[in-house]
Amino acid sequence: MKELRLMKGNEAVAEAAIRAGADGYFGYPITPQSEILEYLMAQKPYETTGMVVLQAESEVAAINMVYGGASCGKKVMTSSSSPGISLKMEGISYIAGAELPALIVNVVRGGPGLGTIQPSQSDYFQATKGGGHGDYRLIVLAPSSVQEMYDFVKLGFDLSFKYRNPAMILTDGVIGQMMEKVELDDQIPRSTREEIIKACPWATTGKTPDRERNIITSLDLDSSKQEKHVLKLGAKYDKMEAEEVRYETFGCDDAEYIFVAFGSSARICQKSMEMGRAKGIKVGLLRPITLFPFPKKPIKELAKKVKGMLVVEMNLGQMIEDVQLAAECKTKIEHYGRTGGIIPTPEGILNALEKQIIGG
Numbered sequence: 001m002k003e004l005r006l007m008k009g010n011e012a013v014a015e016a017a018i019r020a021g022a023d024g025y026f027g028y029p030i031t032p033q034s035e036i037l038e039y040l041m042a043q044k045p046y047e048t049t050g051m052v053v054l055q056a057e058s059e060v061a062a063i064n065m066v067y068g069g070a071s072c073g074k075k076v077m078t079s080s081s082s083p084g085i086s087l088k089m090e091g092i093s094y095i096a097g098a099e100l101p102a103l104i105v106n107v108v109r110g111g112p113g114l115g116t117i118q119p120s121q122s123d124y125f126q127a128t129k130g131g132g133h134g135d136y137r138l139i140v141l142a143p144s145s146v147q148e149m150y151d152f153v154k155l156g157f158d159l160s161f162k163y164r165n166p167a168m169i170l171t172d173g174v175i176g177q178m179m180e181k182v183e184l185d186d187q188i189p190r191s192t193r194e195e196i197i198k199a200c201p202w203a204t205t206g207k208t209p210d211r212e213r214n215i216i217t218s219l220d221l222d223s224s225k226q227e228k229h230v231l232k233l234g235a236k237y238d239k240m241e242a243e244e245v246r247y248e249t250f251g252c253d254d255a256e257y258i259f260v261a262f263g264s265s266a267r268i269c270q271k272s273m274e275m276g277r278a279k280g281i282k283v284g285l286l287r288p289i290t291l292f293p294f295p296k297k298p299i300k301e302l303a304k305k306v307k308g309m310l311v312v313e314m315n316l317g318q319m320i321e322d323v324q325l326a327a328e329c330k331t332k333i334e335h336y337g338r339t340g341g342i343i344p345t346p347e348g349i350l351n352a353l354e355k356q357i358i359g360g
Helices: 011-020 033-042 059-069 083-095 122-129 146-162 173-177 195-199 223-243 264-278 295-303 319-327 346-358
Strands: 001-010 024-027 052-055 076-080 102-108 139-141 166-172 179-184 247-250 257-260 283-288 289-293 308-313 332-337
Touching: 001 011, 001 146, 011 102, 011 146, 011 173, 011 179, 024 033, 024 059, 033 052, 059 076, 059 083, 059 102, 076 083, 083 102, 083 122, 083 166, 083 223, 102 146, 102 173, 122 166, 122 308, 139 146, 146 166, 146 173, 146 179, 146 223, 166 173, 166 264, 166 346, 173 264, 257 264, 257 346, 264 283, 264 308, 264 346, 283 295, 295 308, 295 319, 308 319, 308 346, 319 332, 332 346
Parallel strands: 024 052, 024 076, 076 102, 102 166, 139 166, 257 283, 257 308, 308 332
Antiparallel strands: 001 179, 139 289, 247 283
């Protein structure tokens, strides 16, 4: 029987990292994600698994430590909250350009600027559109429970190594701070140097009898070579869109209206859906799990069948643009959002559906 434990979302991320066989965590404290670093420090995984946990001198230092560890084929990660992720963006772009695996966790707080320490989903554009410079994408996973905060650490590592591309868990202060029961996996051993050399022939693990040294860089001053590299990255992102789309639906088979929401907003929409059904409103919910790659096809198919979609987010309207593009003008689409750290209520969401879609 698997171990069950009552944990905060942030604690679940940290425990998952240890059990997933992570080699290193490099971070910096910032509300509302500091428990990830604090939990790892308290657990002292270096004494049990050999995992390195280091509080860097800044967010910029932390992401470049991740860059170094990833260059060696190590399973490394960082975490932060919105302003801290902004500081890491140059390094994230470097990691993507160098085709390195890494896991980044963003426990989103309200912005812009320092904003507030309260929950938000306002980093959607930053995460899904390549918040740093250049033509690149992150694999973006959006958990809606503490269990998924735990599960998506291993999934994020697996996908990042599969595609040699950074993956991000985009969550928020609601899920990071809430406590739920979590089913824990058995410990996965950290990879040995020999296993890394075999599995990661691109890594800077030194010269071996059957290969030369590797050089890791995201720089190429030859325009024709750089274009080929960027086109190669584009083909990789196309493959992600073909093979890695993840989403969940509730009550969509007979629905006349659809909520589209991710993360904590999706959990609240489930209650709104129940309340709507009780009033005779046939409403369903589509929850994107991967924000990139985005579930374009299921949204397009649902748009052909329903009278309208309400996109619910804790921001001024960001994911709605992807929903509108996916729906191809097949149905009415409106947005309902709260900002500044205010969390939408089930009643407020249902009222918005009735006013903006049904009665609009």
